[in-house]
Structure formats: C-alpha cells, structure tokens
Amino acid sequence: MxxxxxxxxxxxxxxxEPSLSLGxxxxxxxxxxxxxxxxxxxxxxxxxxKSFIRPESGxxxxxxxxxxxxxxxVETHPGGTRWNPTQEQIGIxxxxxxxxxxxxxxxxxxxITAQLGQYxxxxxxxxxxxxxxxxxxxxxxxxxxxxxxxxxxxNSPPITTITLETxxxxxxxxxxxxxxxxxxxxxxxxxxxxQSISPCKEQENRTLELFPLHPExx
Amino acid sequence: MxxxxxxxxxxxxxxxEPSLSLGxxxxxxxxxxxxxxxxxxxxxxxxxxKSFIRPESGxxxxxxxxxxxxxxxVETHPGGTRWNPTQEQIGIxxxxxxxxxxxxxxxxxxxITAQLGQYxxxxxxxxxxxxxxxxxxxxxxxxxxxxxxxxxxxNSPPITTITLETxxxxxxxxxxxxxxxxxxxxxxxxxxxxQSISPCKEQENRTLELFPLHPExx
DNA sequence: GCAAATTAATGATTTATTCAAG
DNA sequence: CTTGAATAAATCATTAATTTGC
Numbered sequence: 001m002x003x004x005x006x007x008x009x010x011x012x013x014x015x016x017e018p019s020l021s022l023g024x025x026x027x028x029x030x031x032x033x034x035x036x037x038x039x040x041x042x043x044x045x046x047x048x049x050k051s052f053i054r055p056e057s058g059x060x061x062x063x064x065x066x067x068x069x070x071x072x073x074v075e076t077h078p079g080g081t082r083w084n085p086t087q088e089q090i091g092i093x094x095x096x097x098x099x100x101x102x103x104x105x106x107x108x109x110x111x112i113t114a115q116l117g118q119y120x121x122x123x124x125x126x127x128x129x130x131x132x133x134x135x136x137x138x139x140x141x142x143x144x145x146x147x148x149x150x151x152x153x154x155n156s157p158p159i160t161t162i163t164l165e166t167x168x169x170x171x172x173x174x175x176x177x178x179x180x181x182x183x184x185x186x187x188x189x190x191x192x193x194x195q196s197i198s199p200c201k202e203q204e205n206r207t208l209e210l211f212p213l214h215p216e217x218x
Numbered sequence: 219m220x221x222x223x224x225x226x227x228x229x230x231x232x233x234x235e236p237s238l239s240l241g242x243x244x245x246x247x248x249x250x251x252x253x254x255x256x257x258x259x260x261x262x263x264x265x266x267x268k269s270f271i272r273p274e275s276g277x278x279x280x281x282x283x284x285x286x287x288x289x290x291x292v293e294t295h296p297g298g299t300r301w302n303p304t305q306e307q308i309g310i311x312x313x314x315x316x317x318x319x320x321x322x323x324x325x326x327x328x329x330i331t332a333q334l335g336q337y338x339x340x341x342x343x344x345x346x347x348x349x350x351x352x353x354x355x356x357x358x359x360x361x362x363x364x365x366x367x368x369x370x371x372x373n374s375p376p377i378t379t380i381t382l383e384t385x386x387x388x389x390x391x392x393x394x395x396x397x398x399x400x401x402x403x404x405x406x407x408x409x410x411x412x413q414s415i416s417p418c419k420e421q422e423n424r425t426l427e428l429f430p431l432h433p434e435x436x
Numbered sequence: 437g438c439a440a441a442t443t444a445a446t447g448a449t450t451t452a453t454t455c456a457a458g
Numbered sequence: 459c460t461t462g463a464a465t466a467a468a469t470c471a472t473t474a475a476t477t478t479g480c
Contacts (some may be wrong), residue, residue: 103464300463343463
C-alpha cells in the first residue's frame with residue numbers, strides 16, 4: 001500500500017452543449033451495490049465540509065491574473081468538466097455496443113465522434129472511454145450476477161438486433177496513413193488544453209508520487 | 219482476465235448523414251423522470267451505422283488457438299513494425315527517467331519526440347509507451363530483487379552520457395507562459411496519457427525525492 | 437418547494453497484465 | 459529473453475438523481 005500517485009486536476013473545458021436531450025437518463029436503479037461507506041460515523045463534527053466538498057460556484061480556480069474572458073456564448077459553464085452524454089449519444093453507443101463493437105479503432109472513433117457530435121459536444125476520447133468503461137462494467141455486472149445464479153449461460157448478446165449491415169472487412173492494412181501495419185492507433189499530440197489554469201491551491205488531495213529509487217538503469 | 223484482443227477491422231465508409239430522429243428536448247437538470255432504460259429499444263433506431271460494427275461479435279476467444287488474423291498481406295513493412303530505439307534515444311529517455319520524469323504529458327512528449335526524432339524514427343506513442351513500460355518494469359525488477367535476489371541477469375549497457383543539446387528541460391517548470399500546466403490531453407482518436415509531474419511551480423527544480431522502495435502491493 | 441447533503445453511476449486515469457516481434 | 463504495444467482491471471473524481479430538513 002505504499003503506492004502513491006500523483007493526482008492532477010483535470011479540468012478540461014469540454015463543455016457540454018446542453019442542447020438536446022430527451023427526457024432523462026442516468027437513472028439510478030438503486031442497484032444493490034455494495035459500498036463501503038466507511039467512516040460515516042466518524043463524526044466530522046460539523047466542520048464546514050462544504051468547503052471541502054464541491055466548492056461550487058466560486059473557488060473553482062481563480063487565477064488572479066488570468067481572468068477568463070467571458071465569451072458571450074460559451075460561458076464557462078461552471079461545472080462542465082467532463083463529458084456528459086445525451087440520451088441520443090448513449091443510445092447510439094449502446095446500439096453499437098450491442099452490435100458487437102468493443103474497442104473501436106481510430107477510424108471508427110472518428111466517425112462515431114463525428115456522428116455523436118450532432119447531439120452534443122463530444123470528443124474522441126469520450127467515445128473511447130465509454131467503450132472501455134462500458135465493457136468493463138458489463139463484465140463486472142455479469143460477474144456479480146453470476147454469483148447468484150449458478151448457471152446463466154449468458155447467451156451471447158443479441159447482436160442481430162441492429163439492422164445495419166456490418167459488412168466490413170477485417171482488414172488490417174492500414175496502408176496509407178499509418179506507418180505501422182498492425183494495429184496502429186493514431187496517436188497524436190495535438191492540442192493542449194488552452195483552458196486556463198487553476199491555481200495550485202488545490203493541492204489538497206494530491207499526492208506526489210515518490211518513485212522508488214532504482215538502483216540502476218538497466 | 220479475459221484477454222481478448224480485437225483487431226482493427228474497419229474501414230468502412232460512410233458518407234451518409236445520420237438520420238437519427240429523436241425528439242429531444244432541453245436537458246433538465248433536475249427533472250424527475252423515472253424511466254427504465256432497460257434495453258433501450260427506444261430511440262436511435264434509424265441510425266445507419268453500417269460501417270461501424272465488426273463483422274462478428276465473436277471476439278476471438280482467448281486461448282491457445284490461432285492467433286493470426288487472416289490478414290495475409292498485412293505485414294510487409296520493410297522496416298519493421300515496431301519502434302526500434304537507438305542507443306541515443308534510449309539514453310535520452312533513461313536520462314529523463316532518472317531525472318524524475320514519469321509520465322510525460324502531451325507537450326513533453328511532443329518535445330521529446332522531436333528530439334529523439336533526430337536519431338531515428340519515432341513517434342509520440344513510442345515515448346509514451348516507453349515510459350509506461352519502463353516504469354512498470356523497474357517496479358517489477360525491484361520487487362523481484364527484494365524477494366529473492368538473483369539480480370543482474372544482464373549487465374546494463376552504459377547509458378552514455380548524451381552530450382547533445384537534449385537539454386530539454388527535464389521537467390516542465392511552467393517556464394514559458396503557462397502558470398502551471400495542469401493537464402493537457404491530447405487526444406485524437408486514441409487515448410493518450412498525460413500526467414506530469416510537477417503540478418505547481420514549486421517543483422521547478424524537479425527534485426523528486428527518491429524514496430526507498432516500499433513493497434507496495436496492489 | 438427549495439437547496440444542501442447523500443449516494444449511485446459513470447467519466448477519466450493509472451497500474452498491472454498480456455501478447456507478440458526481434 | 460527482452461521489450462514495444464495493447465488491453466483489462468483498479469482506482470480516482472465528478473456529476474446527477476435522490477433524500478432530507480427546513
């Protein structure tokens with residue numbers, strides 16, 4: 001448990017365009033989820049936790065020098081730091097997942113992102129992460145369920161429900177664009193977040209990583 | 219761990235406008251809308267994503283079976299499929315590593331890649347992976363050594379001090395203009411990692427403490 | 437009714453493990 | 459065997475739905 005890591009605040013500025021969204025989503029099914037929730041009885045003695053929790057409207061960052069230019073239309077939406085998918089986006093993603101898509105490659109992500117971008121702000125990484133997380137969590141869920149149920153053959157997901165033709169060759173030749181033959185991902189380090197910065201005062205829960213000294217290089 | 223690897227397949231085209239017709243309304247932050255999403259057979263039904271899905275959902279089960287994809291022509295690549303670092307490149311990377319760099323962020327990777335590019339072909343992801351792997355393997359090595367000795371499986375090649383102007387700041391010390399850099403992401407369509415070391419300018423000297431290893435476990 | 441406090445869900449990162457080229 | 463590349467698991471962090479007390 002000596003593992004320490006660095007935490008950084010991630011404060012991107014991908015704001016989410018609150019445009020269309022259907023009724024609701026993100027239901028909270030009250031799933032029986034175990035949760036530690038320890039130290040609840042610790043009696044924090046009514047400290048002003050609020051200052052710790054969720055600064056909300058205010059102490060967000062505040063570079064005295066760098067004041068955000070109040071862009072008239074893109075106001076910094078004080079909370080929008082992470083992607084918040086719309087119903088349509090989720091629907092499409094789920095459809096794709098059910099269709100069998102597991103880890104889209106760069107091209108696919110590009111397309112998907114472009115498509116989903118019509119329903120809200122989104123970036124490629126959001127798509128990638130979604131698939132990663134969804135896959136992992138479906139697996140967890142299954143595993144949890146399998147405990148209670150002994151058998152549960154878990155027949156394959158109905159991949160047939162989707163009516164789009166999945167004709168796509170299994171190709172692998174990334175001929176023109178990528179230098180590598182096999183699985184090459186498109187990596188590029190392009191833009192970096194121009195978003196302004198938040199002062200370092202948020203050191204609070206950041207831990208520096210101390211990496212053990214390695215005796216020797218190699 | 220069910221290791222399943224999916225290959226890129228993909229390449230379909232797609233030039234249609236998506237016709238996802240969904241009646242959607244404004245997002246309501248706190249609207250009590252109960253709804254089981256369940257299979258979400260709703261929405262998104264007319265989205266033609268023909269080219270996304272992989273032909274087969276059967277994700278090659280893991281197993282000692284055939285690993286080869288049927289991509290007969292894939293390989294080729296005269297030069298090799300993966301990065302083959304030169305001595306100079308390794309030297310620089312190790313220097314940086316010893317200097318405390320752990321997981322460079324996008325900017326850093328960009329710089330490093332540019333520098334190392336002078337000595338051979340290299341991409342940003344190679345740099346990224348190198349740090350990831352090096353870190354992980356140093357850790358392994360350490361753990362192994364702490365248990366049962368038998369070290370020194372092989373002598374280490376001299377790191378050869380590089381005397382070029384690979385002088386790039388080992389750490390970012392928010393030198394240029396950004397007060398501090400928090401994190402910048404650079405994503406295109408694949409993931410890329412960032413995470414840098416010095417969160418605040420305080421660390422300008424890049425003095426990371428090297429602590430004796432603690433057998434952390436995880 | 438509302439807003440703060442809870443809590444489940446989930447987006448985003450980091451770490452560990454695995455696969456395969458050379 | 460070494461190690462670049464890739465993926466999965468674990469973890470962290472933040473948001474939204476819900477609860478609760480005025």
